Amino acid sequence: MQLTNHRIKLNEVGLRDGLQLEEVIVTVQDKKLLYEMIKRAGVESFEFGAFVHPKRVPQMANSDAFYEEVISDAEQIALIGLIPNMRGAERAAAAGVKEVNYVLSVSDTHNLQNVQQPTNKSMEDLIGIHHYCKGKGIALHVSFATTFGCPFEGEIAAERVLELIGQLSELDIASITLADTTGMANPKQVEDLVRKVVKQFPEQRFRLHFHNTRGMGLTNILAGIEAGIYEFDTALGGIGGCPFAPGATGNVCTEDVVHMVESMGMKTGTDLTGLLEASGELAKIIGHETASYLTKAGPSSRRYPVPIAK
Template sequence: MESIHVKLNEVVLRDGLQLEDKILSIEEKLEIYAALKKAGIQSFEFGAFVHPKRVPQMANSGEFFSRIEKDKAEASLIALIPNLKGAERAREAGVQTVNYVLSISDSHNLQNVQQPTAKSLEDLKEIRWYCGKNGMVLNVSCATTFGCPFEGEIPEERVLEILGEIVLLDIPLITLADTTGMAHPKQVHGLMKRILEQFPNQTFNLHFHNTRGMGLANVLAGVKAGVRNFDTALGGIGGCPFAPGATGNVCTEDVVHMLQLMDLETETDLDGLLAASDLLSEAIGHASPSYLMKAGPSTQKYPLPVTQ
């Protein structure tokens, strides 16, 4: 059987850091970034061009980019943007790939970007035009695809309808995000089967949070449905500041550990990821929710206790 390749996009430097109290310095971010690159990570959501007062952790995204810009040829360096102003600031900073976020549910879109989803979809067309004109790549992230903390379940029809509009705009990668960890494996499998059938030429990326312990099971459900792209965050930290109950992203090293055991290819080095995760814990000043950082890989053997 042909081996399955899974592409990971590392979001610790954006979504991962958003809920952390301590603002990381450029130097700290650089150290974590370098360790992740060394471990084989080739795609990064490295920051966001959002209002610095709303998400202080992202305020130095432009400066951070200027320090890693040289890697553009060998790694995808993606910045999240909430609006056209974000795209403009990204362009000024020299960023080539941006990820525009909108929410499938109106309630979360209103909290996140202060306008209904329909207005964000309109704006998307303008941003698409702006990016095209300026030679920038535009991806799109759909928050609350698998449920909204305010509205609850989201009808699949609404997801499909909004995706239908986005797909028309020739977007290389569309991320479907489970913003507050409401997705379950049956839902992920069913919805992704339907989406991949309806949009067979579109590449989709999945973004899970491990809020209710189903993160790894949801990744597998996605793989089984045919998805090959996933967002993960080193240490499993993170969460949306504008979604109540938000907790950490699905953890990079935990995902890689599981996929490696299952003979799925990620082209990353687990030991390298654990070294990076160590730097992360030091930088944020506390242990992360990573299972692997506590337990170590399951291949690890313990010596037999000495008996008398």
């Protein structure tokens, strides 16, 4: 594997995708504390919350209130709110949000579980949301869930993914995220699909979103880098998962990703020590250990004193 000189860009999703699977409802004050610690560590892009029905995802019910606390950063920091429909876009606009992420699933079955309609209807709705956001001066991102596999339908054909991306080619989409919603991807699959995507849509900005459900999250990131995508969703502590998909577990862990790529000579612009401090605070707030390897073992650069022979 050859190292790349590209800077790796991280979009921190712990405050949304991470917290949405936690039993505890994290307060606005604690969300702000985590946000400030992660920001001080150098992260410049956040998916800060979701404008969804509070009964379906109660952990996101205070997203409006949290955004009010950080809105002054919106000119320097990318603050992205997830939306599942037009109502979500309208709520985000009312809160003054400047960037939104519309999520839909490549898999019809997962889309029905997630937003109660088939994928083709969500694609139709996207056109109206695009026009609405453009009129409001809101940058529109799009995430395709279950890109690499669906827990209900199994493997997703690459042609299906390419077809859906192609339907967005005439729209002004800030970025498209290819999401491995329940950790079904493998490195060869990732590399093969990403090479096709970047070749067919060279002008489009892409992100990758991996879960570590089956322990392949970090290797999938390396496969994505090798194939030509350098932006990734990550979550502090490796927490999170989709509440509407069986077996879903945490996202790839921000501090573990930073440690891996920087150990290989790539740059993220973040301070690993600061991220580890934030991850420790996160564990206190949610009341349990996280999946972070780094908070347990420390970076590979750590040196221990040699034991004194007795």
